[in-house]
Amino acid sequence: MVTIIHFPMLSRSALCARRCRSFHPAIRELSKRKASTTTTDSHENVDVVIVGGGPAGLALASALGSSPAIKDNLTVALIEAGDLTKIQEWSASPGDFSNRVSSLTNASQDFLKRTGAWNSVDQRRTCGVEEMQVWDGVSDARIEFNSTDLGAESSFNGMSRMTENLNLQRGLLRHLADMPQVQLLQKTKVQSITRDSDDKQSWPLVHLDNGRVLRSRLLVGADGFNSPVRSFAGISSYGWSYDTQAIVATLEHHPRGAFEGPNTTAYQRFLPTGPIAFLPFSSTASSLVWSTRPHIAKALLSCEPAALSTMINAAFRLPAFSLKYLYDRILEAHAAGTPITPAQLQEEIQFREKAHSIDPLSTHSSLIRHSGPVGIASPDAHLVPPLVTGLQPGTAASFPLRFNHADVYIGEGKGSRTVLVGDAAHTVHPLAGQGLNMGLSDVECLTRCIEKAILHGGDVGSYTALLPYAQERYLANHILMAAVDKLHKLYTTELEPVVWARSVGLEVLNELDSVKAAIMMQAGANAQQHGSPGWNAAASVIQNASAAVETVSAVVPALSRTIIGGIGNLLAQVNQTKRQV
Amino acid sequence: MYSTSRRALTRFAAQICQRRGLHAGATGATVNDAEISHFSRLSSEWWDEGGEFSFLHRMNPVRVRFIQEKLAEIARDEAPDGGETIEPGSVLQGLDVLDVGCGGGLLSESLARLGARTVGIDASGANIAIASLHASADPSFRLQSSTLPPTAQQSAPGRNSLTYLHTTTDALLDSTSEAPTLSIPRQFDVVTALEVIEHVDNPTHFLDTCCSLVKPGGHLFLSTMARTPLAYALTILFAEHISGKVSKGTHTYSKYINPEELIDFFKNYPSAESNPAQKWISPEATSYLPRHQAELKGLIYNPLQGGWFLAPRNSMAGAQCNYIFWIRKPKVSDTI
Numbered sequence: 035m036v037t038i039i040h041f042p043m044l045s046r047s048a049l050c051a052r053r054c055r056s057f058h059p060a061i062r063e064l065s066k067r068k069a070s071t072t073t074t075d076s077h078e079n080v081d082v083v084i085v086g087g088g089p090a091g092l093a094l095a096s097a098l099g100s101s102p103a104i105k106d107n108l109t110v111a112l113i114e115a116g117d118l119t120k121i122q123e124w125s126a127s128p129g130d131f132s133n134r135v136s137s138l139t140n141a142s143q144d145f146l147k148r149t150g151a152w153n154s155v156d157q158r159r160t161c162g163v164e165e166m167q168v169w170d171g172v173s174d175a176r177i178e179f180n181s182t183d184l185g186a187e188s189s190f191n192g193m194s195r196m197t198e199n200l201n202l203q204r205g206l207l208r209h210l211a212d213m214p215q216v217q218l219l220q221k222t223k224v225q226s227i228t229r230d231s232d233d234k235q236s237w238p239l240v241h242l243d244n245g246r247v248l249r250s251r252l253l254v255g256a257d258g259f260n261s262p263v264r265s266f267a268g269i270s271s272y273g274w275s276y277d278t279q280a281i282v283a284t285l286e287h288h289p290r291g292a293f294e295g296p297n298t299t300a301y302q303r304f305l306p307t308g309p310i311a312f313l314p315f316s317s318t319a320s321s322l323v324w325s326t327r328p329h330i331a332k333a334l335l336s337c338e339p340a341a342l343s344t345m346i347n348a349a350f351r352l353p354a355f356s357l358k359y360l361y362d363r364i365l366e367a368h369a370a371g372t373p374i375t376p377a378q379l380q381e382e383i384q385f386r387e388k389a390h391s392i393d394p395l396s397t398h399s400s401l402i403r404h405s406g407p408v409g410i411a412s413p414d415a416h417l418v419p420p421l422v423t424g425l426q427p428g429t430a431a432s433f434p435l436r437f438n439h440a441d442v443y444i445g446e447g448k449g450s451r452t453v454l455v456g457d458a459a460h461t462v463h464p465l466a467g468q469g470l471n472m473g474l475s476d477v478e479c480l481t482r483c484i485e486k487a488i489l490h491g492g493d494v495g496s497y498t499a500l501l502p503y504a505q506e507r508y509l510a511n512h513i514l515m516a517a518v519d520k521l522h523k524l525y526t527t528e529l530e531p532v533v534w535a536r537s538v539g540l541e542v543l544n545e546l547d548s549v550k551a552a553i554m555m556q557a558g559a560n561a562q563q564h565g566s567p568g569w570n571a572a573a574s575v576i577q578n579a580s581a582a583v584e585t586v587s588a589v590v591p592a593l594s595r596t597i598i599g600g601i602g603n604l605l606a607q608v609n610q611t612k613r614q615v
Numbered sequence: 616m617y618s619t620s621r622r623a624l625t626r627f628a629a630q631i632c633q634r635r636g637l638h639a640g641a642t643g644a645t646v647n648d649a650e651i652s653h654f655s656r657l658s659s660e661w662w663d664e665g666g667e668f669s670f671l672h673r674m675n676p677v678r679v680r681f682i683q684e685k686l687a688e689i690a691r692d693e694a695p696d697g698g699e700t701i702e703p704g705s706v707l708q709g710l711d712v713l714d715v716g717c718g719g720g721l722l723s724e725s726l727a728r729l730g731a732r733t734v735g736i737d738a739s740g741a742n743i744a745i746a747s748l749h750a751s752a753d754p755s756f757r758l759q760s761s762t763l764p765p766t767a768q769q770s771a772p773g774r775n776s777l778t779y780l781h782t783t784t785d786a787l788l789d790s791t792s793e794a795p796t797l798s799i800p801r802q803f804d805v806v807t808a809l810e811v812i813e814h815v816d817n818p819t820h821f822l823d824t825c826c827s828l829v830k831p832g833g834h835l836f837l838s839t840m841a842r843t844p845l846a847y848a849l850t851i852l853f854a855e856h857i858s859g860k861v862s863k864g865t866h867t868y869s870k871y872i873n874p875e876e877l878i879d880f881f882k883n884y885p886s887a888e889s890n891p892a893q894k895w896i897s898p899e900a901t902s903y904l905p906r907h908q909a910e911l912k913g914l915i916y917n918p919l920q921g922g923w924f925l926a927p928r929n930s931m932a933g934a935q936c937n938y939i940f941w942i943r944k945p946k947v948s949d950t951i
Contacts, residue, residue: 446665486676490729491724505920
């Protein structure tokens with residue numbers, strides 16, 4: 035049956051076409067594959083198919099479309115189920131801000147500037163963060179970060195820039211509008227993803243609900259936490275839900291007084307229920323991210339907006355145990371079906387403040403005053419955010435928080451030619467404001483890998499071409515995520531020895547300029563410096579602090595020596611980090 | 616299910632090759648039957664980037680870069696305007712390139728993507744079949760293959776020209792052969808034989824045929840392993856016997872070639888019959904390689920990064936194991 039199959043001489047190759055059917059199984063497969071692809075449908079070949087039109091997916095499309103090496107060599111398509119035109123046409127009056135915001139680090143901004151997308155982001159709607167106040171809600175230990183710690187050039191830009199996600203997405207879409215070579219397939223759902231053959235080196239076929247089938251050299255999952263691309267690639271992930279909801283809202287407040295600085299300070303207070311953050315946008319508007327227990331979040335959101343804004347003021351100011359009392363009152367009222375009124379809440383707060391001897395006119399009073407700050411501000415006015423006077427209508431919302439990290443970023447075997455970026459690869463607690471920055475770093479790195487592969491004739495869908503991406507990003511993301519997770523766990527406890535350890539920890543941090551500088555390096559890093567030595571140092575400090583806490587928690591009954599040991603360990607490690615920095 | 620059946624069929628094909636003793640060894644002076652059947656047996660593994668050939672996959676971008684940079688360097692030297700516009704990324708555009716011993720086509724595909732009109736040849740039919748199969752999945756290639764059935768001809772051929780032929784260098788040079796169906800040039804701007812020479816029987820004759828396939832002024836790239844204890848330890852003892860990453864019998868220590876041997880060969884190799892006095896490397900260059908004639912660099916694997924990098928020839932352990940070699944065929948005008 036098998037005929038002579040060998041043609042060593044070129045001259046005989048003419049025979050081959052006739053006989054190859056019986057020549058080699060690979061060739062038989064070849065005929066089969068070609069035959070099947072012609073019968074199934076007329077799929078389109080697209081080099082890079084991005085699933086997901088969130089900030090990470092759009093940033094990737096715009097980066098690929100603006101790279102000279104890539105745009106001449108690869109075709110790019112982005113698929114988004116939602117209506118991108120709506121986002122592109124989104125407009126809000128200058129004082130109103132959307133409730134989903136991100137703090138873009140200088141590295142992220144540099145990347146967006148290099149691709150040219152930053153010019154399309156409305157700068158007037160962003161706000162440079164020049165200072166950060168971070169403190170412990172139980173011990174009141176406090177760290178201050180100032181952008182001057184970053185050095186002259188960076189301090190001009192601030193530590194990071196508060197940007198509405200919609201503003202960023204709109205900017206990316208405007209940037210993409212000038213790139214006809216990047217196909218935007220909006221209001222289009224991915225129905226299924228299959229493979230074009232059973233072969234190990236198969237190419238993914240993306241079936242769209244409009245009947246089109248895209249055969250992709252590289253399939254990028256920028257499709258969020260429930261990533262269909264990740265399931266197609268057979269990549270598992272590990273993680274958990276925090277027992278926490280994040281409440282977001284746009285806050286209105288009086289402008290800072292004449293003798294205070296501008297509203298460019300971000301505030302974060304670590305409460306036992308989770309951190310509450312105040313992120314500046316304009317002189318009279320700021321953004322809230324308040325992580326708290328789901329039942330508290332539910333009760334708070336069912337109150338009148340005025341009650342919620344009163345609670346926000348209290349959450350930045352009242353001692354933790356008084357807050358707990360207030361939560362109980364709110365929960366009781368909620369359970370009784372009669373949500374607490376702003377007047378009742380004011381009365382409760384007034385009572386608690388009296389008990390704590392807080393002067394109703396001082397910075398630390400949460401009671402609403404009807405005029406803005408007048409005259410010379412008290413010297414501690416910068417320690418807390420301005421008093422919130424109200425919420426912008428329709429901006430209060432909440433979403434669950436989780437930790438999730440894909441086991442790998444690159445699909446192999448049956449999921450080959452796939453790669454994950456952004457939330458599809460990792461979901462992180464928002465307390466460090468790193469989620470979107472991590473996604474943009476992924477996109478920056480992936481673009482660089484693709485450029486490099488093209489420069490040396492590589493196949494951009496191949497494992498070899500993508501490997502540097504995973505090598506660079508996996509560990510960096512993992513370190514950051516672990517640090518953020520530990521930080522969350524460290525601060526959501528009221529266990530006294532832990533609080534004590536923690537306050538010592540934070541104050542130690544505050545004294546050590548070099549450690550602070552390491553934490554700041556992430557904020558100030560420009561995109562040319564890959565990796566994040568600053569975060570590594572910061573992460574090791576946090577990890578050690580939490581190790582100390584774990585030690586403490588384990589031996590609370592017989593504790594004192596162990597605590598001292600734990601703290602000693604912490605201090606030793608901090609010093610070590612200082613030397614390394 | 617399919618892949619196992621394919622592997623079985625591949626083995627079957629290899630067995631046939633062995634049984635019939637049909638391989639090019641019968642006609643070519645250089646190819647080795649045992650080597651061919653060894654690689655035929657492994658042919659289905661060529662594109663498994665985590666498997667048998669993972670080291671080669673990782674090495675590929677590094678050797679492509681060496682080729683690009685060397686070509687760009689020479690092109691700049693010769694450009695009347697100083698060649699400031701010459702970029703390594705586009706230097707292969709439009710060149711005729713022959714990849715000898717192309718295997719599964721790792722290098723051939725890269726060269727074709729960079730715009731070279733690439734011809735990949737291999738003495739193993741199974742390799743050519745696998746290379747053709749793999750390239751046929753990629754719409755960017757305008758693929759021709761001596762083993763491609765008419766049904767597999769691409770309906771909308773891509774822009775990168777790639778041709779696979781199941782043949783040998785000897786056969787390509789055989790002027791008595793009939794006109795080939797797939798038209799390819801007689802001589803090439805660039806000939807590459809990477810990780811090949813250690814698998815042939817008569818390296819001198821093999822080099823001879825490679826040299827003849829290079830146009831005057833063209834380039835020849837070779838890479839192989841030095842016959843040193845280090846190379847034995849890494850490529851045979853460790854790779855084949857300890858880690859088992861590479862199949863036993865892939866390498867034969869006695870066939871490794873030392874860099875000095877390669878250099879000596881070209882110091883004695885005349886540029887043309889008409890001018891036997893001129894050699895490819897000036898024999899006067901005793902302690903160095905003239906930059907415009909030849910270059911040799913070590914290829915070193917960094918197990919921590921899982922990647923390869925190039926090292927200068929004289930650095931510590933530089934060319935003691937894997938190395939890559941570039942040499943240029945003297946131009947016709949030089950010989951006058």
